[in-house]
Amino acid sequence: MSSEPDAGVLAVLAGLPGGNPRRLRVLLDHHEPADALARLIAGRPLHPMVERAWGGPSGELRGEIRRAAATGSVAEAADWCARLGVGVMARADPAFPAQLQVDPDPPAILFWQGDLSVLDARRVGIIGTRNATASGRATAFELGHELAVGGVTVVSGLARGIDGAAHRGVRSGDGRAVGVVANGHDAPYPKPHADLWEWVGTDGLLLSEWPPGTTPEPWRFPLRNRILAALCEVLVVVESRERGGSLITARAAADRGVEVMAVPGSPRNRACTGTNALLVDGAAPCTSVDDVLAALGLDHRRQCELPFDPRPEPDDVEQQVLAVCGEAPSTLDTIVSTLGIDVAVAAMAVARLERWGRLVEAGGWFEPAGSRLERS
Amino acid sequence: MIASVQSATILGARGHPVEVEVHVGKGLPSFLMLGLPDESCREARDRVRAAVTTCKYDWPDTKKVTVNLAPPVVRKSGSGLDVAIAVGLLTACGVVERDAIAGLAFAGELGLNGEVRPVPGVAPMVGVRPELDWVVPARSLAEARVACRGRVRPVANLTQLIEALNGVAPWPTIDEPSAVAVEPEVADLADVRGQPHARLALEVAAAGGHHMLLVGPPGAGKTMLARRLPGLLPDLDPQVALETTMIHSAAGVPLPAGGLIARPPFRAPHHTSSAGSLVGGGSHVLRPGEASLAHGGVLFLDEMGQFAPKALDALREALEDGRIMVGRVDHLRVPIPASFQLVGATNPCPCGGGGTPGACECDERSRARYIGRLSGPLLDRFDLRVAVARPAVGELLDGAPGESTAEVAARVALARRRALERNGCLNAELDESQFQDVAVLDDGGAALLRGEIERGRLTARGYHRIRRVARTLSDLAGAVDAVVAEDFVAMAFGMRARVGASAVVQAAS
Numbered sequence: 001m002s003s004e005p006d007a008g009v010l011a012v013l014a015g016l017p018g019g020n021p022r023r024l025r026v027l028l029d030h031h032e033p034a035d036a037l038a039r040l041i042a043g044r045p046l047h048p049m050v051e052r053a054w055g056g057p058s059g060e061l062r063g064e065i066r067r068a069a070a071t072g073s074v075a076e077a078a079d080w081c082a083r084l085g086v087g088v089m090a091r092a093d094p095a096f097p098a099q100l101q102v103d104p105d106p107p108a109i110l111f112w113q114g115d116l117s118v119l120d121a122r123r124v125g126i127i128g129t130r131n132a133t134a135s136g137r138a139t140a141f142e143l144g145h146e147l148a149v150g151g152v153t154v155v156s157g158l159a160r161g162i163d164g165a166a167h168r169g170v171r172s173g174d175g176r177a178v179g180v181v182a183n184g185h186d187a188p189y190p191k192p193h194a195d196l197w198e199w200v201g202t203d204g205l206l207l208s209e210w211p212p213g214t215t216p217e218p219w220r221f222p223l224r225n226r227i228l229a230a231l232c233e234v235l236v237v238v239e240s241r242e243r244g245g246s247l248i249t250a251r252a253a254a255d256r257g258v259e260v261m262a263v264p265g266s267p268r269n270r271a272c273t274g275t276n277a278l279l280v281d282g283a284a285p286c287t288s289v290d291d292v293l294a295a296l297g298l299d300h301r302r303q304c305e306l307p308f309d310p311r312p313e314p315d316d317v318e319q320q321v322l323a324v325c326g327e328a329p330s331t332l333d334t335i336v337s338t339l340g341i342d343v344a345v346a347a348m349a350v351a352r353l354e355r356w357g358r359l360v361e362a363g364g365w366f367e368p369a370g371s372r373l374e375r376s
Numbered sequence: 377m378i379a380s381v382q383s384a385t386i387l388g389a390r391g392h393p394v395e396v397e398v399h400v401g402k403g404l405p406s407f408l409m410l411g412l413p414d415e416s417c418r419e420a421r422d423r424v425r426a427a428v429t430t431c432k433y434d435w436p437d438t439k440k441v442t443v444n445l446a447p448p449v450v451r452k453s454g455s456g457l458d459v460a461i462a463v464g465l466l467t468a469c470g471v472v473e474r475d476a477i478a479g480l481a482f483a484g485e486l487g488l489n490g491e492v493r494p495v496p497g498v499a500p501m502v503g504v505r506p507e508l509d510w511v512v513p514a515r516s517l518a519e520a521r522v523a524c525r526g527r528v529r530p531v532a533n534l535t536q537l538i539e540a541l542n543g544v545a546p547w548p549t550i551d552e553p554s555a556v557a558v559e560p561e562v563a564d565l566a567d568v569r570g571q572p573h574a575r576l577a578l579e580v581a582a583a584g585g586h587h588m589l590l591v592g593p594p595g596a597g598k599t600m601l602a603r604r605l606p607g608l609l610p611d612l613d614p615q616v617a618l619e620t621t622m623i624h625s626a627a628g629v630p631l632p633a634g635g636l637i638a639r640p641p642f643r644a645p646h647h648t649s650s651a652g653s654l655v656g657g658g659s660h661v662l663r664p665g666e667a668s669l670a671h672g673g674v675l676f677l678d679e680m681g682q683f684a685p686k687a688l689d690a691l692r693e694a695l696e697d698g699r700i701m702v703g704r705v706d707h708l709r710v711p712i713p714a715s716f717q718l719v720g721a722t723n724p725c726p727c728g729g730g731g732t733p734g735a736c737e738c739d740e741r742s743r744a745r746y747i748g749r750l751s752g753p754l755l756d757r758f759d760l761r762v763a764v765a766r767p768a769v770g771e772l773l774d775g776a777p778g779e780s781t782a783e784v785a786a787r788v789a790l791a792r793r794r795a796l797e798r799n800g801c802l803n804a805e806l807d808e809s810q811f812q813d814v815a816v817l818d819d820g821g822a823a824l825l826r827g828e829i830e831r832g833r834l835t836a837r838g839y840h841r842i843r844r845v846a847r848t849l850s851d852l853a854g855a856v857d858a859v860v861a862e863d864f865v866a867m868a869f870g871m872r873a874r875v876g877a878s879a880v881v882q883a884a885s
Contacts, residue, residue: 133734160740239734271734329733331765332573332870343576344863347870355827363724363747364591364763364873367733 007088008078009033011211014088014109015072016040016065021209021223024108026053028090040069080212086185087112088211103230103256107209113185113201118153118176122296125155125232125253127246128162128239133271133329134360135368136162136239139263141169142371143236146289148175150298155180155232157224158200162238162246164193167200177204178231182224183216184208207231222248229253234295236261236286240274247274250283259295261286263372268328288374311356317341318358321349322368325359329367377401379467379474382481382508383460384501385445385452388662388702388710389623391497391504395446396457398464403440411445414453423455424462426488431534436469455485456495459511462486462534463541476541480529481505483520484513490534496628499523499621499635511537517550518635522621565604566780570767574601577762577871579784582608583791584848585802587695587718587757589680591875592764594728598721601764602644602676605719607781608788609640609673616672619713623671627664640673643716647682651690654683656712657702667694670716680720681749688754691718695757720758722750732765747875759804759841761873791851798858803848808840813858815847820862824869842868 010033013024027036030047039046043066046054055061081088089096089110097119100106126143128136144154144166154170155178156163170177179200183189185208188197200206209227210220225245229235229252237260240246250260262283265272279285286292293299314322317339324330324338336346350366353359360369377400384391407421421443429435443461445452460482466472483501485493498516503523512520514530521528530550531537539545568575574590578601581588588605590598612620620637631637645654645666656665667675677683694700698715726746727737736743755761795803799814806815817825825842828834834842845868846860855861 129734130739131734131736136734269734270732329735331763333571333763333765333767336572337570337768343572343870344867346573347867348863351824351866351869355824361874362733363875364761365733 006033006090007081008074008076009037010088010090010109011077011081011111012069012072012074013037014111014209015068015077015211015214017068018061018065021107022105023053025091025106026050028092028108033090037069037074040066077211080186081111084185084212085113086212097231099231100227103226105226106230107227109209111185111208111211112205114203114205115176116205118178118205119231121151121153121176122298123153123155123178123232124292124296125228125235125249125258126162126166126238127156127228127235127249128166128237129241129244129246129271129274130159130161130163131241131271132161132165132239133269133367134362135326135370135372136263136265136271137165138369139371139373140165140238141172142373143238143286143289143292144169144175145173147292148173148177150289150293151175152293152296152298153178153204155228157181157221157228157249158189158193158197160190160192164196166238167196171196171199179204179206180224180228180231181206181208181216182210182220184210184212184214186212187215189216221245225249226252229258230256232258234259234261234292236263236292237275237278237283238263239265239271240278241270242273242277244274247278250278259284261292261295263287265372266327286373311358314353314358315349317345317349318353321346321353322358325366326368329365331364331366335366377468379464379477381460381464381467381477382505383457383483384481384504385450385454385456386497386500386626387450388656388712389500389619389626389664389668390710390712391500391502392450393504394450394452394457394460396460396464397444397446398461398468399442399444400436400439400465400468401442405438405440407441407443409443409445411443411448412451413445413457414451416454417445417452417457420455420458420461420486423458423486423488424465427458427486427490427534428462428465430488431490431538433466433471433538434469436465441465441468454495454497455493456483456497456501458486459484459492459534459537463537466538472538472541476543479509479526480511481508482511484511484516484531486534492531492533492537497626499625499631502528503618503622514548514550518633519621519625519631520635522618522635563600563603563607564781565607565784566777568597568600568604568778570778571597571601571764572778573870574762574764575778575784576867577760578605579608579788579852580845580848580871581605581717581719581760582784582788583803583852584759584795584844585717585804586759586845586848587720587804588760588762589720589722589755589758589875590762590764591722591724591873593723593766596764596766598764599644599676599678602674602678602719602721603642604781605674605717606640606642608785609717610785610789610792611638612640612672616715620672623664623668623712627669629669637672641670642674642676643670644676644678647677647679649683649687651684651687654687655690655694655700655702655714662702662710662712664712665700665714667691667700667714667716668712671713673716674719675716676719676721678721680722681746685749685751688751692754692757718757720750722747724763750875755875756837759845760871761875762871763873787852790854791848794851794856795848803844803851806844806847811840811843815843815850816859817843817846817865818859818861821846821860821865824862824865828869838872842872845871 140162148170153176158179188194235253260283262275262278359366381396492513494513494516498519502520506525509526511529514532517530540547643666694714699711700714725738725743846864849864850860
C-alpha cells in the first residue's frame with residue numbers, strides 16, 4: 001500500500017516542524033507533493049497563497065522547515081512506513097475518507113493502518129476522561145460491547161481510562177474499531193494499551209495525522225480530537241471533569257453538527273462534572289445503549305432476553321451501601337457515618353458486595369463496579 | 377604510683393566496663409593516653425589538668441603520666457571518663473587513699489572549673505556494673521538510680537568529690553534537680569470527630585500490636601490519629617522500660633521525672649532523615665537511631681513515601697528482628713533493641729486531592745510513581761492499611777466527641793490480656809503454626825478467605841495478616857473461644873486497603 005512513490009515525500013512533509021495541518025493543507029492545495037518538497041529544500045518561491053500561510057520566503061519558520069526538509073530522507077521515510085504496514089494518503093487520494101474530505105478543518109495527510117472499509121459502517125465515538133471511576137470504565141465497556149454487537153463501528157482515542165475501556169468492550173463484542181491517535185504508528189501510546197493498539201491496527205483502522213517517529217506531545221491531542229469528532233455520527237462522552245480534552249472533542253463535534261450525548265452521573269462524583277455540564281448545555285442524555293442506537297436511527301429492539309444474573313439480590317443494608325457508593329466513591333468511614341450503621345455490619349456488606357462484583361475497592365475507596373447504563 | 381579506677385563507656389545503647397589505669401612515674405614530663413580514645417576522649421587530658429589545678433590540687437609537672445583505658449580493643453568516645461581519669465591521677469599522686477576508691481565507679485565530665493557535668497548514657501554506663509557504688513553528676517541522679525543496685529553518689533564538683541573520698545566532708549546530698557523532659561501532653565482520642573472506621577483501626581492496632589498504614593489526603597487527620605496511639609497502649613513492662621530508658625539515655629534524650637521511661641515513646645522523625653539517623657550508627661559514636669528510640673512504643677513516619685528508599689530499607693531489619701545490629705570495622709558489632717510499632721502515613725498521590733477515584737488531578741503514571749516508592753516488601757509489613765477521608769464539615773462542627781482514650785485503652789488492655797493469656801504473645805506476632813489452635817475460622821470466614829484467594833486478590837502472606845487482624849477484632853469484641861467469626865474476617869478485610877503500584881494499575885485497566 002505504501003508502494004506509492006509519494007509515500008516518502010508525504011511522510012517527510014507531514015513531519016516538518018511547525019506541525020500545522022492548515023499550512024500543510026494550503027501547501028498541498030497549490031503544489032504537487034514532490035514539487036512542494038523540492039521547492040522547500042531549494043528555497044524556491046511557493047505560490048503566493050502558500051507564502052502567506054508560511055510567513056514568507058525569508059521567515060524564521062521557513063528556514064527551519066527548509067533545514068528539516070533537506071535532512072529528511074524520502075526513501076527512509078517511505079521504507080519506514082512500508083515496514084510498519086502504514087498507508088499514507090493525501091487529500092487528493094480517492095481513498096481519503098469522505099467524512100474528512102468534507103470537514104472544515106481536514107488533515108492534509110493521513111497515515112493509516114488496517115482496513116479503511118471500517119468507516120463505511122455506522123460510527124459512534126466513545127470518549128471520556130483518562131482518570132475514570134470503575135463504573136465509568138464499566139459503562140464505556142458495556143457501550144462499546146453492545147454497539148459492536150449491533151454492528152456499529154466505535155471511534156475512540158485509545159487513551160487510558162474511558163477510551164481504552166470502550167475499545168476493550170468492542171473487542172469483546174468482536175466488533176470493528178477506529179482509533180485516532182496523536183503520535184506515529186511506530187510506538188503504541190499509552191504503553192499499557194499496546195495490545196489494543198495492535199488489535200485496532202489489524203482488525204480495525206488506526207489513523208494518525210503524523211508520520212512514524214512522532215512523539216505524543218500534549219499539543220497534538222486537541223488536534224487529534226477534531227479528526228475523531230469528524231469521524232463519528234454520534235459522540236458519547238462517558239465521564240469528564242469540568243475541564244478536559246473530552247470537552248474539546250465534544251465542542252468540535254457540536255461544531256460539525258455531530259450529535260453529542262453524555263452519560264449522566266452523580267453531581268458529587270467529580271468525574272461526572274463535565275458530562276453533567278454537557279447535559280445542561282443541551283447534550284442528549286445517554287442512559288442506555290438504546291439511546292445511542294435510536295440516535296443513529298437504528299432498530300433498538302432487543303433480539304434476545306437479558307442473560308440471567310446468578311448473583312443474589314442485594315439485601316437492605318447492601319442496597320443502602322450501594323446507593324452511598326453510587327453517589328460518590330466512599331471509604332468505609334463515609335459509609336458508616338452516612339448510614340449510621342455498625343462498622344462490622346458495613347464491613348460485612350462491603351465484603352459481600354465486593355465478592356459478587358458489585359463494588360470494587362482501590363486504595364480503601366469503594367465504588368460501584370457495574371455500568372451506569374440501564375438494563376432495558 | 378599506680379592507680380586503677382572503675383568506669384564505663386557506651387557502645388550503641390549498652391555500657392561497656394572500662395578500667396582507667398593511671399601511672400605516674402619517672403621520665404620526660406608528658407601525659408599519654410592509651411586504649412583507643414577518640415578525639416573527644418583524648419581532650420580529657422586538658423580538661424582534667426585544668427580542673428585539677430583550679431581545684432588547687434598539685435599536678436605532677438615533673439612526672440610522666442600514662443593513662444590506659446582498658447580493655448584497649450574497645451574504642452572509647454565522649455567525655456564520660458573525665459572524672460575517673462582525674463580520680464585515678466589524684467590517687468596515683470597520693471592525694472586520695474587507694475582504699476577510698478575500692479567498690480566505687482565514676483562517670484561524668486569535668487569542666488575547667490572543676491564542675492562535674494552530666495554526659496549522655498549514664499544509665500547504660502551504670503547498668504553495666506550495677507553492683508558498684510556509682511559517683512555520677514548531680515543532674516544525672518535519677519537516671520543512674522534506674523540502673524544501679526548499689527548506692528548512687530551525686531557530686532557537683534571535683535573538690536566535693538575528693539573531700540568526700542578523703543573523709544574530710546560527708547557525701548553531698550542532692551539539692552540540684554535532675555534534667556527532666558517536659559512531658560508532652562497526651563492527646564485524647566475524644567478530639568477525633570467522626571471517622572469511626574479509622575478509630576476502630578487505631579484500637580485494633582493498639583490491641584494487637586499491628587503495624588498500620590494510613591492513606592489519605594492532607595487534612596484527613598492521619599497525624600492526629602497516629603499521635604493518639606501511644607495513649608491507648610499499656611505501660612511498658614519493666615524489662616522494656618529499662619531498655620528504652622538505656623537507649624534514650626545513651627542518645628542524650630532528656631528522661632522523664634522518675635528517670636525511668638514507663639510510657640511507650642512516640643517518635644516522629646522527619647522525612648528527610650537519613651538511614652543513619654533512623655536506625656542508628658555514625659562513624660565514631662554508635663548513636664541509637666529513631667527506630668531504637670521508639671523501642672516499646674510507636675515510630676510514626678509521616679509522608680512515608682518521601683523517605684529515602686535506603687532509609688526505609690534499613691528499617692526492615694528492625695521490623696524483622698526487633699533490634700538493629702550496628703557495626704563499624706573498628707568497633708564491635710552491637711545490637712541495639714528496636715522493637716516498635718510502625719505507623720506510616722502517606723498521601724495517595726502527589727496532588728493530595730486524594731485517592732477518591734476520578735477526582736484527582738494526577739495522571740496514573742505520577743500516581744503510580746508516588747505510591748510505588750513504598751516497596752512491596754515494606755507494604756507487606758502493614759497488617760492494617762486504612763484509607764482516611766477528610767471528615768465532613770458537619771461532623772467537625774456538630775459531631776459528638778468520640779470515646780475518650782481512657783475508655784478505649786481499657787478495652788485494649790483487656791484484649792491484650794486475652795491475647796497474651798491465650799497465645800503468649802500479641803496477635804501481630806502470632807506464628808502461622810499457631811492459627812489452628814488460637815484462631816480457627818468459622819465456615820463463613822473460611823469461605824470468604826478462600827473466595828478471595830481464588831480470585832487472586834489475596835496472597836499467602838496477606839491471608840495470614842487478615843487472620844491476625846481478625847483475631848484481634850475478635851478479642852476486642854470479647855470473644856473468648858478460639859473461633860474467629862465471619863464478621864471479624866470481613867472487618868479485617870475492610871482494614872486492608874489495596875495500596876501501591878499494583879492497585880493503581882488495576883484500577884486503570
